[in-house]
Amino acid sequence: MATILVVAEQSNGHLKKATLSALTAAQQVAKNTGANIAGVVIGAGAGQAAQDLAAYGIPVHVVEGAAFEHALAETHSAAAAEVAKKAGAGEVVIAATAYGKDIAPRIAAKLGAGLASDVLAIVGANQFKRAMWAGNAIATVEVTTPMKVVTVRATEFGAAQKGQAAGTVTPAQVSAPQPKTKFVEFNEVKSARPELTEARVVVSGGRGTKGDFKPIEQLADVLNAAVGASRAVVDAGWQPNDLQVGQTGKVVAPQLYVAAGISGAIQHLAGMKGSKTIVAINKDAEAPIFQVADYGLVADLFKALPEMAEAVKKLQ
Numbered sequence: 033m034a035t036i037l038v039v040a041e042q043s044n045g046h047l048k049k050a051t052l053s054a055l056t057a058a059q060q061v062a063k064n065t066g067a068n069i070a071g072v073v074i075g076a077g078a079g080q081a082a083q084d085l086a087a088y089g090i091p092v093h094v095v096e097g098a099a100f101e102h103a104l105a106e107t108h109s110a111a112a113a114e115v116a117k118k119a120g121a122g123e124v125v126i127a128a129t130a131y132g133k134d135i136a137p138r139i140a141a142k143l144g145a146g147l148a149s150d151v152l153a154i155v156g157a158n159q160f161k162r163a164m165w166a167g168n169a170i171a172t173v174e175v176t177t178p179m180k181v182v183t184v185r186a187t188e189f190g191a192a193q194k195g196q197a198a199g200t201v202t203p204a205q206v207s208a209p210q211p212k213t214k215f216v217e218f219n220e221v222k223s224a225r226p227e228l229t230e231a232r233v234v235v236s237g238g239r240g241t242k243g244d245f246k247p248i249e250q251l252a253d254v255l256n257a258a259v260g261a262s263r264a265v266v267d268a269g270w271q272p273n274d275l276q277v278g279q280t281g282k283v284v285a286p287q288l289y290v291a292a293g294i295s296g297a298i299q300h301l302a303g304m305k306g307s308k309t310i311v312a313i314n315k316d317a318e319a320p321i322f323q324v325a326d327y328g329l330v331a332d333l334f335k336a337l338p339e340m341a342e343a344v345k346k347l348q
């Protein structure tokens with residue numbers, strides 16, 4: 033029976049949330065095909081993250097060692113492709129994060145596989161729904177190769193549930209890579225706030241802030257939230273681009289997403305509409321963000337956000 037290989041994303045032993053959405057997508061494919069599911073975790077700390085992934089009831093392969101320490105697309109894709117071959121995988125599933133988008137096409141090329149990227153829904157064994165034209169059209173595509181690689185948008189697939197019995201964790205034997213690129217340095221953004229893609233609460237600001245993020249940060253502080261931004265904000269140079277949420281930014285699915293001064297363009301929604309509860313604050317009652325919001329407030333963010341921050345403080 034064919035295997036579906038889920039390529040996990042982790043950082044220093046911490047399994048990223050998006051991996052659990054990729055696992056859910058793999059489970060949906062498995063339902064259609066009866067395939068088995070296995071996982072692979074690569075890089076420094078992979079052993080620890082593999083234990084966490086195995087708790088979801090699947091066998092997990094671990095690739096560690098100096099050659100794979102850093103998340104270089106060249107080495108990690110080579111390792112994932114080799115594990116896929118050895119595991120007899122017919123399909124590789126990865127979350128469409130920056131990491132997944134980096135390695136998936138390389139894995140597909142190495143395996144001679146067709147690639148369906150940024151998948152929103154599994155239609156059948158070979159058919160997938162994916163966004164086209166900046167999210168303005170949804171296509172159903174069919175991958176006709178025997179081997180398939182699929183990246184899935186994390187907001188469209190909930191997190192997998194833990195299995196009753198944990199799977200096994202096995203070191204994978206992979207060839208030593210001979211990369212043409214080498215790791216030079218990793219400039220990690222240091223912040224006292226939670227990481228955007230992992231945070232339980234995200235407070236995001238849009239063009240309506242006019243570049244003044246103080247009210248956004250004030251509310252984020254009392255909620256212990258990550259700060260996000262729309263592309264308009266990033267393009268204006270008001271905030272760094274690692275804060276961008278959306279189709280060409282980060283995909284987030286927190287318990288609570290607060291969108292202030294954001295109109296709700298389809299490309300922004302692509303990055304946050306999987307959030308559990310969405311609160312929108314906008315001066316314009318007709319703003320499209322209100323169509324996806326669970327709670328909407330037609331108000332000036334410069335007045336409403338400080339009042340909200342004060343109210344939250346009083347409850348603490």
Ligand SMILES: Cc1cc2nc3c(=O)[nH]c(=O)nc-3n(C[C@H](O)[C@H](O)[C@H](O)COP(=O)(O)OP(=O)(O)OC[C@H]3O[C@@H](n4cnc5c(N)ncnc54)[C@H](O)[C@@H]3O)c2cc1C
Nearest residue numbers: 238239240262263264278279280281293294295300315333
């Ligand atoms: C290929 C492509 C990819 C893209 N990728 C992304 C992406 O990843 N992420 C993304 O965000 N966008 C993306 N975009 C851009 C997207 O189409 C929108 O242009 C962008 O999201 C608009 O940002 P905004 O909502 O902050 O600004 P605007 O659309 O200008 O909205 C500002 C909002 O603020 C409100 N407002 C103004 N003043 C106040 C106030 N004082 N209080 C309360 N509300 C106020 C206004 O009523 C308005 O609704 C992409 C576009 C393309 C073509």
